[in-house]
Amino acid sequence: MGVDAVLYDKVRAVAWRDGVVRLLDQRVLPATLRYEECATAAEVAAAITAMVVRGAPAIGVTAAYGAVLAVSEAYRRAPTDWRAAARVDLAALRESRPTAVNLGWALDVMERVMETIGAGSPVAAVLAAARRLHDEDIAANRRMGALGAALLPPQARVLTHCNTGALATGGYGTALGVVRAAAATGGIRMVYADETRPWLQGARLTAWELVEEGLPVTVLADGAAAARLRAGDIAAVLVGADRIAANGDTANKIGTYGLAISARHHGVPFYVVAPVSTIDVATPDGHGIPIEERAEGEVLGCQGLTHSPAGARAWNPVFDVTPAALITALITERGVLPSPDAEGMARLLAQPTPV
Numbered sequence: 642m643g644v645d646a647v648l649y650d651k652v653r654a655v656a657w658r659d660g661v662v663r664l665l666d667q668r669v670l671p672a673t674l675r676y677e678e679c680a681t682a683a684e685v686a687a688a689i690t691a692m693v694v695r696g697a698p699a700i701g702v703t704a705a706y707g708a709v710l711a712v713s714e715a716y717r718r719a720p721t722d723w724r725a726a727a728r729v730d731l732a733a734l735r736e737s738r739p740t741a742v743n744l745g746w747a748l749d750v751m752e753r754v755m756e757t758i759g760a761g762s763p764v765a766a767v768l769a770a771a772r773r774l775h776d777e778d779i780a781a782n783r784r785m786g787a788l789g790a791a792l793l794p795p796q797a798r799v800l801t802h803c804n805t806g807a808l809a810t811g812g813y814g815t816a817l818g819v820v821r822a823a824a825a826t827g828g829i830r831m832v833y834a835d836e837t838r839p840w841l842q843g844a845r846l847t848a849w850e851l852v853e854e855g856l857p858v859t860v861l862a863d864g865a866a867a868a869r870l871r872a873g874d875i876a877a878v879l880v881g882a883d884r885i886a887a888n889g890d891t892a893n894k895i896g897t898y899g900l901a902i903s904a905r906h907h908g909v910p911f912y913v914v915a916p917v918s919t920i921d922v923a924t925p926d927g928h929g930i931p932i933e934e935r936a937e938g939e940v941l942g943c944q945g946l947t948h949s950p951a952g953a954r955a956w957n958p959v960f961d962v963t964p965a966a967l968i969t970a971l972i973t974e975r976g977v978l979p980s981p982d983a984e985g986m987a988r989l990l991a992q993p994t995p996v
């Protein structure tokens with residue numbers, strides 16, 4: 642596949658197209674390639690809640706474009722007082738999913754831009770800001786990819802959880818961006834992708850991204866990850882993040898915590914790959930991270946089929962928190978932080994983003 646045709650440049654989880662937000666419907670991939678178009682901020686919020694788009698950075702980018710819709714609707718209705726009307730929609734977007742901090746971060750960026758706009762239509766200025774935020778996410782991913790790939794031996798076998806690729810971000814990916822960068826430099830022998838129950842982000846989305854690019858992928862039932870790590874041939878575990886507290890504790894897809902314990906037990910490096918927009922300095926440690934719980938039916942069945950008997954209950958937290966002490970290093974666009982803790986995190990955040 643030529644460089645121009647690679648999947649992550651061809652397929653965007655989120656795009657602004659002729660006044661609407663166009664989302665690749667991730668609920669039906671890889672069987673169906675279908676797009677959903679949102680013409681209002683309320684439709685964008687509903688799409689985020691329904692998991693049409695998912696992955697912390699992709700949710701942030703989507704919310705930024707949602708803010709553009711909010712502002713243009715508000716300006717149409719109330720040209721002199723559009724900020725107040727837009728803020729109502731922004732509040733609804735903020736509530737659309739609780740754990741990924743990139744959502745609130747992107748809306749904060751957009752609100753700050755809204756404050757700086759003078760008389761006349763604000764739409765061009767907010768659209769430019771959303772596009773900038775989107776471009777910066779891709780640039781951050783490429784930088785993290787290069788930094789992460791440098792930590793891997795040539796022809797590494799790696800293990801990953803959930804989907805952290807082009808679909809989960811503005812493009813290219815975080816942990817999967819490291820895989821992409823490594824594949825282009827030292828090569829990648831195998832990517833073991835946890836299936837990631839209950840939404841199967843690994844079995845469906847990560848496997849799809851890798852197969853489309855001709856990269857080797859082996860899907861694992863989540864319960865098989867420890868046995869795979871015990872086999873002794875995994876160079877690193879690479880995961881993304883939904884919210885990283887000020888001390889480095891990291892919320893990510895449910896199952897990440899168990900994977901981190903298992904990686905530590907087997908002496909395998911455990912890397913978290915995330916842009917600084919995923920760091921929440923206002924939350925001192927992982928205890929303060931809100932963990933989304935979704936419907937029981939997502940666990941009692943799968944993809945529309947119920948497999949548990951009527952009367953069985955389910956517990957469905959969709960994220961867990963990995964204590965910083967289990968993280969070998971945090972890879973961000975500002976650099977690699979080994980053994981993250983509160984001091985190191987503060988030092989990292991004080992660095993400028995390289996241009």
Ligand code: MRU
Pocket residue numbers: 695696697698741802803804805806809810814815816842880881882883893894895959
């Ligand atoms: O519920 P999801 O699919 O939105 O969860 C996504 C994850 O947990 C990802 O690992 C995380 O957002 C990082 S994506 C670069």
